[in-house]
Amino acid sequence: MCAKVTLSVIKADLGSIAGHHMPHPDQLAVATKILAEAKQKGLIIDFYVTHVGDDIQLIITHNKGPDHPDIHGLAWDAFKAATKVARELKLYAAGQDLLSEAFSGNVKGLGPGVAELEMEEREAEPVVTFHADKTEPGAFNLPLFRIFADPFNTAGLVIDPKMHDGFVFEVYDVFEGRSVLLKSPEEMYDILALIGTPGRYIVRRVYRKSDNLLAAVVSVERLNLIAGKYVGKDDPVAIVRAQHGLPAVGEILEAFSFPHLVAGWMRGSHNGPLMPVPMRYARVTRFDGPPRVIALGWNISNGRLIGPADLFDDVAFDETRRLAQNIAEYMRRHGPFMPHRLGPEEMEYTTLPAVLEKLKDRFVKSEEVKVVKKHSDMLSGS
Ligand code: 13P
Ligand code: 13P
Ligand code: MG
Ligand code: MG
Numbered sequence: 390m391c392a393k394v395t396l397s398v399i400k401a402d403l404g405s406i407a408g409h410h411m412p413h414p415d416q417l418a419v420a421t422k423i424l425a426e427a428k429q430k431g432l433i434i435d436f437y438v439t440h441v442g443d444d445i446q447l448i449i450t451h452n453k454g455p456d457h458p459d460i461h462g463l464a465w466d467a468f469k470a471a472t473k474v475a476r477e478l479k480l481y482a483a484g485q486d487l488l489s490e491a492f493s494g495n496v497k498g499l500g501p502g503v504a505e506l507e508m509e510e511r512e513a514e515p516v517v518t519f520h521a522d523k524t525e526p527g528a529f530n531l532p533l534f535r536i537f538a539d540p541f542n543t544a545g546l547v548i549d550p551k552m553h554d555g556f557v558f559e560v561y562d563v564f565e566g567r568s569v570l571l572k573s574p575e576e577m578y579d580i581l582a583l584i585g586t587p588g589r590y591i592v593r594r595v596y597r598k599s600d601n602l603l604a605a606v607v608s609v610e611r612l613n614l615i616a617g618k619y620v621g622k623d624d625p626v627a628i629v630r631a632q633h634g635l636p637a638v639g640e641i642l643e644a645f646s647f648p649h650l651v652a653g654w655m656r657g658s659h660n661g662p663l664m665p666v667p668m669r670y671a672r673v674t675r676f677d678g679p680p681r682v683i684a685l686g687w688n689i690s691n692g693r694l695i696g697p698a699d700l701f702d703d704v705a706f707d708e709t710r711r712l713a714q715n716i717a718e719y720m721r722r723h724g725p726f727m728p729h730r731l732g733p734e735e736m737e738y739t740t741l742p743a744v745l746e747k748l749k750d751r752f753v754k755s756e757e758v759k760v761v762k763k764h765s766d767m768l769s770g771s
Pocket of ligand 1: 549631632633634635637638639
């Protein structure tokens with residue numbers, strides 16, 4: 390039995406074949422080589438490299454705790470190397486998520502997304518990692534609420550004495566950079582009042598109330614807020630621990646059986662259904678989407694990553710995917726209209742400010758306002 394183990398999921402979009410579709414295998418290979426060398430040197434215990442859509446995912450276990458400069462530095466090196474490949478191959482948007490050239494000990498705020506969970510391994514340590522493309526961190530709000538607070542989703546909240554007290558949600562305000570801890574079930578309506586605005590309030594961590602065990606972590610980086618302009622969506626990752634006093638894996642996956650609408654999709658500017666898919670379908674095509682998520686099942690054994698099990702690779706999710714297709718078609722028919730296209734607050738980071746600036750002198754106080762007024766006066770006989 391080793392010391393506490395940290396599971397770090399660190400991801401970045403470093404360029405893609407043909408648009409924002411998927412990375413080149415050579416990018417995954419070079420990232421794998423760098424992590425393999427780190428494993429050989431004993432810096433990390435184990436790792437797995439994959440992708441969802443155009444985002445490269447590094448899943449790493451180690452004993453160094455969250456936010457460790459060696460681990461973040463390692464991820465940074467892997468991302469730089471994958472960017473180099475992207476530049477050599479002239480892939481699209483090479484180095485997209487690396488907003489800075491200089492690494493200073495932590496990848497947070499530099500573009501990559503990070504979720505890290507330090508744990509004392511239990512007798513068996515089942516964990517699910519979620520990796521999504523063409524959406525934002527708040528996309529996990531609804532499923533995480535259902536997993537940890539909704540007894541219609543999670544039978545264990547009623548049945549399992551270890552879960553019966555409920556969970557504590559850390560909700561992070563991305564605009565203000567501060568969080569609040571809220572208890573479920575007591576403060577369930579307060580939680581919902583916040584997290585129903587997923588572009589601003591993000592479920593960042595979830596703790597089991599009875600003993601403060603950390604049960605879930607989400608990456609909360611929002612690139613646009615870091616860069617001040619649209620540079621791609623903040624395709625998020627999440628880690629959820631399972632079983633034995635926590636939601637069962639089936640309860641965790643159940644929360645994704647409804648393909649809820651999330652922000653992202655084409656140009657990061659459209660609402661669309663979040664489609665749970667197996668790894669082989671983690672490639673986005675239609676209108677650069679629809680947004681999708683994979684779920685990888687692991688057991689952690691003295692830090693070793695046993696897995697992954699490709700958890701959405703199940704016919705039981707076929708109907709969810711079919712519904713997502715129908716919703717995608719329905720939303721697409723709105724073209725550039727809200728609510729398919731995002732609202733003006735989110736468009737702040739796209740062309741909207743430039744369009745408004747260009748038209749500013751052409752906006753005139755409308756004569757029609759007077760005409761309409763006169764017309765209504767006439768009708769009312771005054
Ligand atoms: P646990 O004892 O791990 O909570 O098992 C419950 C379960 O998996 C029922 O589906
Ligand atoms: P990514 O954030 O996945 O790079 O997507 C950007 C985009 O503009 C898709 O249309
Ligand atoms: Mg991209
Ligand atoms: Mg992406």
